[in-house]
Amino acid sequence: MTEASLKDGAVEDVAVAIVGGGPAGLAAATRLAEQGIRDLVLLEREEEAGGIPRHCGHYPFGLREMQRLLRGPDYARRLAARARAAGVDIRTRTSVVRLGPGPHPTLDLTTPEGATRLRAERVLLATGVRETSRAARLIGGGRMRGVVSTGALQSMIYLKGLVPFRRPVVLGTELVSFSSLMTCRHAGARPVAMVEPGTRITARSFARALPALMGIPVHLETTVEAIHGTDRVEGVTLAGPDGARREIDCDGVIVSGAFTPEASLARLGGFAIDAGGGGPVIDQYGRMSDPAYYAAGNLLRPVETAGWSWREGLTVADALAADLRGGPPPPPTIRLSVTGDALRFVTPSRLSLDGPAPAFDAVQLRAARAARGLLTARAGSRILWTGRLDTLPERRILAPIAPLLAAGPGAEITFALEEGRETS
Amino acid sequence: MIERDRPPQAPVDIAVIGAGVVGCAVARRFTLDGARVCVLEKAVDILDGASKGNSGILHTGFDAPVGSLEQRCIADGYAEYMEIRDRLGLPLLETGALVVAWTEAEEARLPALLDQARANGVADARLLDKAAIKAREPHLADGARAAILVPREYVIDPWAAPTAYMMQALTNGAHLMRGAGVTAGAFDGDLWRIETDAGPVLARAVINCAGLFGDRIDAMLLGDSHFTIRPRKGQFVVFDKAATALVSGIVLPTPSATTKGVVVCRTAYGNVLVGPTAEEQESRTDAATDRETLRMLIDKAATIVPALADQPVTAAYAGLRPASEEKDYRVRVEADRRYITLGGIRSTGLSAALGLARHAADLHATFAASTVPLSEPHWPRAPRLAEHAPRDWAEADNGGILCHCELVTRREVAAALTGPLAARGLGGLKRRTRVTMGRCQGFYCSAALADVTAGRLDPPMALPDRADD
Ligand SMILES: Cc1cc2nc3c(=O)[nH]c(=O)nc-3n(C[C@H](O)[C@H](O)[C@H](O)COP(=O)(O)OP(=O)(O)OC[C@H]3O[C@@H](n4cnc5c(N)ncnc54)[C@H](O)[C@@H]3O)c2cc1C
Ligand SMILES: Cc1cc2nc3c(=O)[nH]c(=O)nc-3n(C[C@H](O)[C@H](O)[C@H](O)COP(=O)(O)OP(=O)(O)OC[C@H]3O[C@@H](n4cnc5c(N)ncnc54)[C@H](O)[C@@H]3O)c2cc1C
Numbered sequence A: 001m002t003e004a005s006l007k008d009g010a011v012e013d014v015a016v017a018i019v020g021g022g023p024a025g026l027a028a029a030t031r032l033a034e035q036g037i038r039d040l041v042l043l044e045r046e047e048e049a050g051g052i053p054r055h056c057g058h059y060p061f062g063l064r065e066m067q068r069l070l071r072g073p074d075y076a077r078r079l080a081a082r083a084r085a086a087g088v089d090i091r092t093r094t095s096v097v098r099l100g101p102g103p104h105p106t107l108d109l110t111t112p113e114g115a116t117r118l119r120a121e122r123v124l125l126a127t128g129v130r131e132t133s134r135a136a137r138l139i140g141g142g143r144m145r146g147v148v149s150t151g152a153l154q155s156m157i158y159l160k161g162l163v164p165f166r167r168p169v170v171l172g173t174e175l176v177s178f179s180s181l182m183t184c185r186h187a188g189a190r191p192v193a194m195v196e197p198g199t200r201i202t203a204r205s206f207a208r209a210l211p212a213l214m215g216i217p218v219h220l221e222t223t224v225e226a227i228h229g230t231d232r233v234e235g236v237t238l239a240g241p242d243g244a245r246r247e248i249d250c251d252g253v254i255v256s257g258a259f260t261p262e263a264s265l266a267r268l269g270g271f272a273i274d275a276g277g278g279g280p281v282i283d284q285y286g287r288m289s290d291p292a293y294y295a296a297g298n299l300l301r302p303v304e305t306a307g308w309s310w311r312e313g314l315t316v317a318d319a320l321a322a323d324l325r326g327g328p329p330p331p332p333t334i335r336l337s338v339t340g341d342a343l344r345f346v347t348p349s350r351l352s353l354d355g356p357a358p359a360f361d362a363v364q365l366r367a368a369r370a371a372r373g374l375l376t377a378r379a380g381s382r383i384l385w386t387g388r389l390d391t392l393p394e395r396r397i398l399a400p401i402a403p404l405l406a407a408g409p410g411a412e413i414t415f416a417l418e419e420g421r422e423t424s
Numbered sequence B: 001m002i003e004r005d006r007p008p009q010a011p012v013d014i015a016v017i018g019a020g021v022v023g024c025a026v027a028r029r030f031t032l033d034g035a036r037v038c039v040l041e042k043a044v045d046i047l048d049g050a051s052k053g054n055s056g057i058l059h060t061g062f063d064a065p066v067g068s069l070e071q072r073c074i075a076d077g078y079a080e081y082m083e084i085r086d087r088l089g090l091p092l093l094e095t096g097a098l099v100v101a102w103t104e105a106e107e108a109r110l111p112a113l114l115d116q117a118r119a120n121g122v123a124d125a126r127l128l129d130k131a132a133i134k135a136r137e138p139h140l141a142d143g144a145r146a147a148i149l150v151p152r153e154y155v156i157d158p159w160a161a162p163t164a165y166m167m168q169a170l171t172n173g174a175h176l177m178r179g180a181g182v183t184a185g186a187f188d189g190d191l192w193r194i195e196t197d198a199g200p201v202l203a204r205a206v207i208n209c210a211g212l213f214g215d216r217i218d219a220m221l222l223g224d225s226h227f228t229i230r231p232r233k234g235q236f237v238v239f240d241k242a243a244t245a246l247v248s249g250i251v252l253p254t255p256s257a258t259t260k261g262v263v264v265c266r267t268a269y270g271n272v273l274v275g276p277t278a279e280e281q282e283s284r285t286d287a288a289t290d291r292e293t294l295r296m297l298i299d300k301a302a303t304i305v306p307a308l309a310d311q312p313v314t315a316a317y318a319g320l321r322p323a324s325e326e327k328d329y330r331v332r333v334e335a336d337r338r339y340i341t342l343g344g345i346r347s348t349g350l351s352a353a354l355g356l357a358r359h360a361a362d363l364h365a366t367f368a369a370s371t372v373p374l375s376e377p378h379w380p381r382a383p384r385l386a387e388h389a390p391r392d393w394a395e396a397d398n399g400g401i402l403c404h405c406e407l408v409t410r411r412e413v414a415a416a417l418t419g420p421l422a423a424r425g426l427g428g429l430k431r432r433t434r435v436t437m438g439r440c441q442g443f444y445c446s447a448a449l450a451d452v453t454a455g456r457l458d459p460p461m462a463l464p465d466r467a468d469d
Helices: A003-007 A023-034 A072-085 A150-160 A175-187 A205-214 A264-268 A306-326 B021-032 B069-088 B104-119 B130-136 B160-171 B211-222 B241-245 B291-304 B306-310 B349-365 B410-416 B426-433 B446-452
Strands: A012-019 A040-043 A089-091 A095-099 A106-111 A114-125 A129-131 A168-171 A193-195 A223-228 A235-239 A245-249 A252-255 A259-261 A293-295 A334-338 A343-347 A362-367 A371-379 A382-391 A397-400 A412-419 B012-017 B037-040 B097-101 B126-128 B146-150 B175-177 B182-187 B192-196 B201-208 B232-239 B250-253 B263-266 B272-275 B313-321 B330-334 B339-343 B401-403
Touching: A012 A023, A012 A306, A023 A040, A023 A072, A023 A306, A072 A089, A072 A306, A095 A114, A095 A264, A114 A306, A129 A150, A150 A175, A150 B446, A168 A175, A175 A205, A175 A252, A264 B241, A293 A306, A334 A343, A343 A412, A371 A397, A382 A397, B012 B021, B012 B192, B021 B037, B021 B160, B021 B201, B021 B349, B037 B160, B037 B201, B069 B160, B069 B349, B097 B104, B097 B130, B104 B126, B104 B146, B126 B130, B130 B146, B160 B175, B160 B349, B182 B211, B201 B211, B201 B349, B211 B330, B211 B339, B232 B291, B272 B291, B291 B306, B330 B349, B339 B349, B401 B410, B401 B446, B410 B426, B410 B446
Parallel strands: A012 A040, A012 A114, A040 A089, A114 A293, A168 A193, A168 A252, A334 A412, B012 B037, B012 B201, B037 B175, B097 B250, B201 B339
Antiparallel strands: A095 A106, A106 A114, A129 A259, A223 A235, A235 A245, A343 A362, A362 A397, A371 A382, A371 A412, B097 B146, B126 B146, B182 B192, B192 B201, B232 B272, B232 B313, B250 B263, B263 B272, B330 B339
16 A cells, blocks of 8 residues: 555555454464465554463463464464465554444554555454453442553563562452463562452462462452552452451552453444353354454453464454355354353354355353353254353353254254253 | 642742632633633642542533522533633534433423523423434433433533643643642731642632632631532443443433432543442542442443443543532632632532633632733643544554554653643543543553653552563
8 A cells, every 4th residue: 555545545455354463363364365365464453463472471372373382472473473474464553443334344444644444355353352341340449550450460561571569469260360470470579369259269270279389368259349549559358258348458459350352343333242252243154243244263252262262263264265265155044042140152153054164163152150060052942962061160161063053044042051960 | 759840939910729620710711811820739630639530511500500600600611611612622522411201200390490491591401202302312211201401411521621721721821830739828918828738839819729628728728618528429330432322412310409310421532421429428539439339320321221231331430529518609709818719619610610710700800900811822722532523543643552442642642741731640641641541441551551651650550660570
C-alpha cells in the first residue's frame, strides 16, 4: 500500500486478514502462506507479534510446535520468525478498531500514521484471552495502585523490568496464578498468601507444590471482599468458609485467572457471542455467525495452552483455505448448548452437515465448578453420546463431533452432566 | 514525594480554595473578568474530590426546587456551557432523558413533575405514552407506564469540562498550586494570608470551593461554619461499550421526595452506566465500592434494560456528594472579610459550576472594585475524550496506541504529562486521557504505561527499584 492511497482514503484489498499475532494467528498465517495464499496480512497491535507468550518468561512452550522446550519469549520470537520466513506480511502497531459485515468485510484500523481501512474476502480473528479485571469481579474497596492481573505483572517484569509491589496477595489458584508466583520470584517479590474461592486448588498437581515450597499459605473457600489503602494497597479483607472476615497486610493484589475471551471487536461488530464462554459462536470450521469471519485460538474460549491455540490456528486456516478455493461449507443447521449449573459452555456450538473436512473433530466444554458424573449429549430424548467426567473448572473436556451429526438438520443438542451417575 | 507548586510572588486578587469542578469554573470566571487568581488545591491533581466520580449529566434543572439558587445556577451554567463548548472543544451527547414511571403511584406523580419542569423554564418537557417510550428506548423493560421526556438533558464529559475551565484560567494568567492544602489563614483587614502545605499565599479575597471540606475551611478561616457536610456516597457500575446498542439516552426513575434514584445512561466515553446509590457516611474521602451494592446495581440495571444482564462490566467506581443538612447550595458571603463560600454543591455541581461562578462574581462585586475583563482571552482546547467525536487515534503521527481498550495514543499520554496542567497521578492521567479505564483495566497497557510515566506520577505505578534480572 502506498502513502498516497492512504491519504486518498482508498481501501486496500486483500484475500485474508488475520487479526492478532499470537500463537493462533501466527500459525494460521504461516499455514495459509505455505498453501500459496500470498494476499494475506496479519494485523497485530503490539510492537511485536507473539501474543501472550512474549511476557511468559517461564517454560514450557514449544513442545507441540517445535519439539523443543522453550521459554515464552523465545517461543514467541520463533513463531513470528517462521511466519515471516513463510512470507507473511506482519503489520505490527496496527490495531483493528471495527469489523464491518460480510460478504466483503471492511476493517477499520489505526496505526501511528492514523486511521486506515482494509477490505478482505475472509477475516480470521485470533485476539486471544485476558484475565477478568477486578472491577468485573466486583471486588470492592478503593481504587488504589497495586492491583494488577498476572498479564500486567508479567509484562511489567519481563518486558519492562518494573516491579509494582513486594508482598502481594494472589487471588486464584489456576495455572496462571502459579505462574504469577514464578514471576514474583523472578523479580524478588514475596507473595504473602494465595486465595481461592473454590473448595480445591484449580490447577493440576505439579504446580500445587509451589506455595508450600515458597512458604505461601493457601486459603480455600475464601474470597477477597475488599482491598484497602489510600494511594497504594495496604491490605485486603478476606471472607473465609464460615463467613469470618479477616484482614491481611500486603502491598499489592494479583487478580489472576478467570479468563475471558478478548471478544470485544466481535461483540461490538454485532456477531453472535456465546453467553457461557464469552467467545464468538462458531461451527466446526471455526466460522462465525457472519460466514466471512473465522476465529481460532483462545478467543474461542477460556482457556487453552499456547500449543493448543497454535494447532487451532492451523486447522482453522485449512478450513478457511478450502472455503476460498472451493466455496464455503453449508450453513450450520445444528445448535449445541449446555444445561444445568455444572457446565459453562460448549464450543463449537453450531454444526453444519455434509461439508468438507472440519477444523474441529471434537467440541470443547468446561465445567463451572468441581463436578463428576456422566456427561450426555441429547437431541430431544435421543442420546447421541455419553462420557464419564471428573473435572475442575479449568480442565479441558472434549466430546467427538461425529456422533453428534447423527442428530440431523435442525437438531438442538443439549449437553448435561448427570452428577453422581457413572454409567449409561 | 508529593510535588508541590510554589506560591505566587505578589498578592493576588482572588484565592480559590479547591480545584473541583466548582473551583475550576470560578478560577476561569474571575480570570476572564480580569482578576489575578491563585487556586489552592490539596491533592496532587485537580478533580480529586467530589468531582472525580459523577454521572456526567448536564442537567436542565427541570426537577430542581422552584425558585432555588440551585435551579438558577443550573440554568445559567447550562446556558454558558452551550455557549462556550465549541470554542473549548467540549463534547455534547444530545441524548435527552426519560423520566419513567413504573408504577401507578409514580405515574400519578408525573403531572406535578411536568409542572415543576415548566416552572423551572424547561418548557419542552413533555409526557410520552408507551409507544413513544418504546420508540426512543426499544430495549427498555416492559412495564414502563408513562414517561416525561426532557429533550435537553444531555451527557457531557465530566472531566474534560472542568479541565478545560482550569486550562483556560491558566493560559490566561491564573496560578495553580497543587499539593497546597490550606491549613490556616487570617485576614488583616486588607489581605488574607493563607497558609498552605506549599507555603503562604496573600490574597485580597477568598472563595471557598472546597467541596467535601467546605465546612472545615469555613471553620478554619472564619471561625465557624453555617453548615455541616454530610458525605453521601454514590456507587456506579459501568458496562462495556457494546451496551450502547441497548441504551440510547438517559433513563431516570420518577424521583421521590428523598432521591433522584438510580439512572441508566450513556457516558461520553462510549459506555453505559448504572448508578448512583445514595449512602450517607462519615468519611469524606472513602469512596470504596462493595460487592453487594455493585451486584444490586447490575440487577437494578437489568430490571430497567433486561439485556444489560448479559453485558460485561468494564468498571466500578464511587463518588462522594458534598451534601449538607439542607438540599440547596450553602452560599455564604462575608463582605467585611472579603470571603465567599460555595458550599454543599451536592449533586448538580457539574451542570451548575459555570452558573455558580457567575453568581460568585456577582457576589464579589458587592464588596470589591470591579476589574477589566480580558479583551481577547485565549481559548485552549480540551482533551478530546468523547467517543462520538473524532479522536487522536484517527490522526497521523499519533505515536501509536498505548491503551488498546480506550484507544488512547502515546501522543495523548505525552501531552497529558506536559504543560501547566500536567497530570501528576494515575487518576489525573486517566481523567485527561481515559488510559486504563476500559474493559481490561490495565491488563494490556499497564507495563507500557508504567514505563512512560516512570518518575512522573504520585504514587508511581512501579517501585523505584527494578526487577533483579
Ligand atoms: C496472563 C496469561 C498467562 C498465560 N500463561 C500461559 C502459559 O504459561 N502457558 C500456556 O500455554 N498458555 C498460557 N496462557 C494462555 C494463552 O492465551 C495462550 O498461551 C496463547 O497465547 C493463546 O494464543 P492466541 O493466539 O489465541 O492469543 P494471544 O496470544 O493472546 O494473542 C492475541 C494477539 O492478538 C492481538 N490483538 C488483540 N486484539 C487486537 C486488535 N484489535 N487488533 C490487532 N491485534 C489485536 C494481541 O495483541 C495479541 O498479540 C496465558 C494467558 C494469559 C492471559
Ligand atoms: C455520585 C454522584 C453523581 C453525580 N452526578 C452528577 C451529574 O450527573 N450532573 C451534575 O451536574 N452533577 C453531578 N454530581 C455532582 C457533582 O459531581 C458535584 O456537585 C461537584 O463535583 C462538586 O464539586 P466541588 O468543586 O464543589 O467539590 P469537589 O470536587 O470536592 O472539590 C473540592 C476540592 O477542594 C479540595 N480541598 C479540600 N480541602 C482542601 C484544603 N484544605 N485545601 C485545599 N484544597 C482542598 C479537594 O481536594 C477538592 O479537589 C454528582 C455527584 C456524585 C457524587
